[in-house]
Amino acid sequence: MTDEPLRVLVVDDQQLVREGLTALLELTDGVEVVGSAGDGKRALELIAGDPPDVVLMDLNMPVLDGVAATAQIRDRFPGVAVVVLTTYADDESIAGTLAAGARGYLTKDAGRAEIGMALRAAARGQSLFDPAVAARLAKAMSRPAAPPRPDSLPDGLTQREAEVLSQIARGRTNAEIAAALFVAEATVKTHINNAFAKIGARNRTEAASYANEHGLTL
Incomplete structure (x- = not known):
C-alpha cells in the first residue's frame, strides 16, 4: 500500500x-x-x-x-x-x-x-x-445464452454478425442488442452493415427472414 x-x-x-x-x-x-x-x-x-x-x-x-x-x-x-x-x-x-x-x-x-x-x-x-x-x-447476464450456431456459418458471417441477426429477428433495437451483447451501439451498427452486405439484405425485415431461414434463431 x-x-x-x-x-x-x-x-x-x-x-x-x-x-x-x-x-x-x-x-x-x-x-x-x-x-x-x-x-x-x-x-x-x-x-x-x-x-x-x-x-x-x-x-x-x-x-x-x-x-x-x-x-x-x-x-x-x-x-x-x-x-x-x-x-x-x-x-x-x-x-x-x-x-x-x-x-x-x-x-x-x-x-x-x-x-x-x-x-x-x-x-x-x-x-x-x-x-x-x-x-x-x-x-442482462440472466438472459438465455445465445442459441448455438452451425460450425460453418452461411455467406461468410462471423459469429457476432450471426448473433446480431438473431437479435434482429427477435425484434430488438440496436440499443437493446448492444445491452444484450455488452458492446457499444456503434459496434452493433458496424456488425449490421457488414452482415447486410454479406447476405444482401436491404432492411431489418429481410435480415430477420434470413436469420429464420438459416436457423440462426434456433
Whole structure:
C-alpha cells in the first residue's frame, strides 16, 4: 500500500458540477483532485500532460463525449482508470460505457463515500457499480445464452454478425442488442452493415427472414 493520495481528474461539461465535485472530493480522505475538464478532448490533453490515477467522467458532453473519451483513455493511457458519473442509467449508456473500458458506473445520486469507494476500487483494477446499474447488469447476464450456431456459418458471417441477426429477428433495437451483447451501439451498427452486405439484405425485415431461414434463431 502507498500513502500517496489518489490523483483524480474531474470531467463534466457543467462548470457548477465540476466545481461541486471538486469541492466534494477535496473533503474525501486520500483523494487529490489534480484538474478538471469540460469535455473529453480537453481531458485527453490534460491526461497526456500529467496522467491521473482515475478519471471521474460524465457521459453527455460536447466535442468528445464520455464513451468516446473513455475508449481513447483506455487505449492511449492504459494505466488510467475511468469511473463514470452520470444522470443516465439506461441499457445503451451502460453497455457502451462498459464496452469502452470504464471500471465503475455511478449515477449522480451517489454520495461522497460511494464515489470515493468507486475511485479507489478502479485504481485497484476492480469495479463498483451503482445499485440500479448492478441490477440491470444482473438482469442482462440472466438472459438465455445465445442459441448455438452451425460450425460453418452461411455467406461468410462471423459469429457476432450471426448473433446480431438473431437479435434482429427477435425484434430488438440496436440499443437493446448492444445491452444484450455488452458492446457499444456503434459496434452493433458496424456488425449490421457488414452482415447486410454479406447476405444482401436491404432492411431489418429481410435480415430477420434470413436469420429464420438459416436457423440462426434456433
